[in-house]
Amino acid sequence: MARPCLLAAGFAWLAGSLAGAVEMPTALEAGPFLTGLRPDRITISWQTKEPTTGRVECRFGRQRRLADSPAPARLHQVTLAGLPPATECSYRLFVGHAATPFWRFRTAPDGPAPVRFAVYGDSRSNPEKHARVAQAIAAHDPAFVVHTGDFVSDGRVRAQWVAQFFVPAAELLRGCPILPAMGTHEKHSPVFYDYFAPPRELLWAERLRGAPPAAFPTAGWTAWRFGSLDFLVLNSYASVKPGDPQLVWLEQALAECRGTWRIVVAHEPFFSSGKHGGSEKLREALLPLLLERGVDLVFAGHDHTYERTVPFADGDDSSAPPLVQIVTGGGGASLYKVQPGPWAAHASSTLNFCIVGVEDDALVVSAYDDASRPLDCAVLTKANGRRDFGEAVPVAALEFLAAAKRFKSFSFPHPGAEPKSKEFSFSAANPYAHEMVGELSWEDAEGNGWALEPPSQTVRVAPRGKATVRFTARFDPTAAGAALAAAPQAVLRAAGRSVAVPAFAIEAPPRPRKPEPPPPPPEPTDPFDLEEEEEE
Numbered sequence: 001m002a003r004p005c006l007l008a009a010g011f012a013w014l015a016g017s018l019a020g021a022v023e024m025p026t027a028l029e030a031g032p033f034l035t036g037l038r039p040d041r042i043t044i045s046w047q048t049k050e051p052t053t054g055r056v057e058c059r060f061g062r063q064r065r066l067a068d069s070p071a072p073a074r075l076h077q078v079t080l081a082g083l084p085p086a087t088e089c090s091y092r093l094f095v096g097h098a099a100t101p102f103w104r105f106r107t108a109p110d111g112p113a114p115v116r117f118a119v120y121g122d123s124r125s126n127p128e129k130h131a132r133v134a135q136a137i138a139a140h141d142p143a144f145v146v147h148t149g150d151f152v153s154d155g156r157v158r159a160q161w162v163a164q165f166f167v168p169a170a171e172l173l174r175g176c177p178i179l180p181a182m183g184t185h186e187k188h189s190p191v192f193y194d195y196f197a198p199p200r201e202l203l204w205a206e207r208l209r210g211a212p213p214a215a216f217p218t219a220g221w222t223a224w225r226f227g228s229l230d231f232l233v234l235n236s237y238a239s240v241k242p243g244d245p246q247l248v249w250l251e252q253a254l255a256e257c258r259g260t261w262r263i264v265v266a267h268e269p270f271f272s273s274g275k276h277g278g279s280e281k282l283r284e285a286l287l288p289l290l291l292e293r294g295v296d297l298v299f300a301g302h303d304h305t306y307e308r309t310v311p312f313a314d315g316d317d318s319s320a321p322p323l324v325q326i327v328t329g330g331g332g333a334s335l336y337k338v339q340p341g342p343w344a345a346h347a348s349s350t351l352n353f354c355i356v357g358v359e360d361d362a363l364v365v366s367a368y369d370d371a372s373r374p375l376d377c378a379v380l381t382k383a384n385g386r387r388d389f390g391e392a393v394p395v396a397a398l399e400f401l402a403a404a405k406r407f408k409s410f411s412f413p414h415p416g417a418e419p420k421s422k423e424f425s426f427s428a429a430n431p432y433a434h435e436m437v438g439e440l441s442w443e444d445a446e447g448n449g450w451a452l453e454p455p456s457q458t459v460r461v462a463p464r465g466k467a468t469v470r471f472t473a474r475f476d477p478t479a480a481g482a483a484l485a486a487a488p489q490a491v492l493r494a495a496g497r498s499v500a501v502p503a504f505a506i507e508a509p510p511r512p513r514k515p516e517p518p519p520p521p522p523e524p525t526d527p528f529d530l531e532e533e534e535e536e
Contacts, residue, residue, distance in 0.1 A: 025098035027052055029074075030166035032093055032103070035196060037144055037177035037226070039085035039110040045077045045195065046093060047162070055094040056080065059102075060087050075194060085110040103174040106143060112228040112260065114360075116140065118176070120353035121148030121267070121301030123331035124164055124185055130332030131168035132370040133353055138172040139372065140355050144226065145176050148301035148328060149183025149236075149267030156189040168332070182220040182235045183267040183301065192220075221246050223253045229358065230259040232295075236268040236302075240285035247285070254293040260382065261363055262295045267302050269327045271343045271398060274303025275336040277405060284431045288314065291395065292433070294321050296380065296387070297363070299354070301329035304336045306352040306367055308376055309343045311389040312398055314432045316495075322392035324380065326365060328354050342401045342497040343393070346376040396430055397495035400438035400459065403428055403469075407490050410504035412473055415484070421474035424504070428469055430461035438494035440469060442503065449475050449482030452503070473503065 031046030044056050054069040054076045060083065069076040083089060086109040093100045109115075118137045123130040137145060152160040166173065178196075186192045220235030232253055238246045254262070270287050271278040290298070291314040306329075311322035330352035340347040351370040356363065361383055367376040381388045406426040413420060430436040441456035451474045461467045476482060490503040 024100060025093070025095040027095050027098070028093070028100070030162045031170075031173070032091075032100075033166065033173035033195075034105055034175075034177035035180075036079065037105075037108050039108045040083050041079055041081040042083070042089075042105060042107065042177065043077055043079045044091065044093075045075065046095070047075050047166070048073075048095060050074065052096045054078070054096075056091055057094070058083075058089055058091040060084065060089040083107050086113060105175050105177065108143075109227045114358065115143050115227055115229070116355060116357045117226075118142040118145040118353055118355055119148065119265075119299050119326075120145070120328050120331040121181075121183070121299075122150040122304050122329035122333040123147070123169070124150050124152045124333050126332045126334065127164050127168045129351060129370065130164065133331050133351055134169035134172045136368065136370055136372045137353050137355075138176070142176055142355065144179060145172065146179045146231070146265055146299060147181060147331075148265060148299055149181040150185045150301060150329075150333065151180070151183065151192075153185055155183075155186035155192050158191050161191060161195065164332075179224060179231060179233060179265070181233050181265045181267050181301075182237060184237070188220070188237065221249060223256075225259060227358075228260040230257040230262050232257075232262070232264045234264060234266040234286070236266050236279070236282065240282065250286070251289065254289070254295075257293075260361075261297070261358065262293070264290060264295050264298045266298070266300050269300035269302060269307075270298065270325055271309055271341065271402065272300075272303045272305075272327055273307055273338050273341040273344050273347045274305040274327070274329070274349075276303050278402060280402070280429075283399065283402075284429060287395065288431050288433065291321070291323055295323055296321075296389075297365075298323065298325040300325065300327050301331075303327055303338075304329045304333045305338045305347060305349050306330055306375055307338065307340075307347040308345045308365070308367070308378055310345045311392040312343070312395040313392040314395050315434050316394045320392065321387055322389045324378065324389060326354060326367075326378075328352055328367070330370075342499045343398045345378075348375060350375065393497065394434065394495050396432045396434055396436035396461075397438065397497065399430060399432070400428060400436050400461075400494045401492050401497060401499050404490070404492050404499045404501045407501050407503055411507050412475070412487070412504045414507045414509040415475050415477055416509065417477060419474065419476040419478070421472060423470065423472045425468050425470040427466055428459055428461050429466045431464060433463050435463060436461040436494075438492060440471070441491050441493070443489040443491055443500060444486055447481050448486045449477060449479040449484070450486070450488050451476075452488060 027048045029047045029049045032044050036043035051072040056067045056078045058065040058080050067078045069078050085107055088106050090102045090104050092102045152164040180196045222233050224231045240247050268279040270283045307327040309325045311324050313320035313322040335349045338347045338349045355366045361381055363380045365378045410424050438459045442452045453472045488503045489500045491500045
């Protein structure tokens with residue numbers, strides 16, 4: 001029986017105002033927004049235009065809690081603890097002597113439960129577009145929202161956080177806790193951590209080589225559990241060399257995952273068909289580990305597109321657990337063109353967000369544009385510990401096909417009137433546990449003066465090894481039908497997939513040297529000067 005892409009609304013969460021027309025306090029500049037969601041607590045934050053005191057009133061059932069922010073400040077953060085799990089709560093702020101309307105949130109469950117959440121990113125630079133996306137997300141009533149980074153144009157400028165993020169997304173953030181990832185444009189700014197530094201117990205830093213928790217509040221990576229979901233949020237711009245803190249932490253965090261679904265969030269994608277492309281550095285350092293430890297799903301941004309990969313696995317048999325990656329970088333920033341790569345199951349250039357529904361053994365990802373029109377849908381299922389994500393492609397094959405970008409850096413010298421040749425080479429790295437096998441051949445390399453050797457070659461790279469691929473290009477302008485502009489295409493093939501790109505760019509002909517100007521004519525001789533010389 002086909003499983004619908006939109007799960008039943010029975011597990012949608014309510015968010016929004018409980019009160020009627022209550023005016024917002026004029027001192028309130030940004031917020032409130034919710035972070036640190038757990039079964040028994042949540043952190044409520046807000047920012048005022050001038051330093052002031054604050055208070056939060058929270059109600060659930062017949063109980064009422066008050067929590068103060070007593071010191072005059074502009075940024076206020078109040079953690080409400082001791083809340084019951086999976087419970088709808090209402091809250092309001094007292095800013096100075098003025099009160100806000102009531103809004104609602106729901107605490108996390110203390111065990112597996114159906115849930116619907118949202119994912120989007122790259123909301124920077126265009127507040128009006130971001131507002132449309134945020135309003136569309138809010139209409140789906142998610143339990144929480146994951147942001148894949150690039151909140152604002154320059155994360156060091158606090159005013160941009162107000163104008164580009166908190167104001168456009170205000171309706172969403174009041175009732176929907178956020179799980180943030182560090183993006184390029186956050187620039188490791190302290191402002192990012194001012195707003196989003198997670199509670200200490202969520203960092204797991206105290207388990208990292210015995211380091212004190214205070215050493216890692218600004219690391220930019222964290223782990224979080226919601227019901228049957230284990231989230232691992234990475235910092236794409238922190239070092240991932242062997243032995244570095246983020247990688248050591250990630251290995252520990254993966255070992256301690258107990259949920260049904262393991263989801264990684266990072267700003268930069270592993271594979272992408274957009275302007276930036278996938279990060280080769282992160283693929284080499286992280287992807288083998290994520291595949292080995294059974295990560296199911298990766299969400300990323302960075303490229304302002306929507307893209308879902310085919311399932312891929314480290315191996316070519318059904319026992320290797322597959323992984324799917326989704327790029328959702330259409331939260332408001334100017335869009336990039338997309339040319340689907342061989343890893344793409346679906347790719348488009350449009351404002352977008354994802355709604356993810358989890359119920360029992362199924363995880364359903366539905367992608368929408370800013371008008372909530374469906375873009376894509378993927379159903380991932382598990383039964384008896386086995387995944388049904390669709391037929392998986394060996395990740396080593398995708399790694400070989402991603403080497404097509406190497407050809408963008410190649411150039412062939414303009415031959416002029418004489419035949420010319422040049423040797424090229426590139427490194428093919430295989431960081432995975434299974435052999436990489438691919439083929440390199442050429443198109444448009446016959447009958448037009450071009451010759452490439454070898455005409456085709458099989459490339460084999462041992463597990464966790466490297467190999468150098470070499471070829472020689474020759475152009476003869478005197479050959480019949482020679483056409484310099486018809487540069488050959490490099491074609492890479494692996495696992496039944498292929499990609500074709502120009503083999504190289506043709507350099508412009510050298511500019512002819514300008515002739516040297518003639519020497520100036522000699523100055524005319526003055527006859528009177530000669531007469532004076534003779535008299536002397």
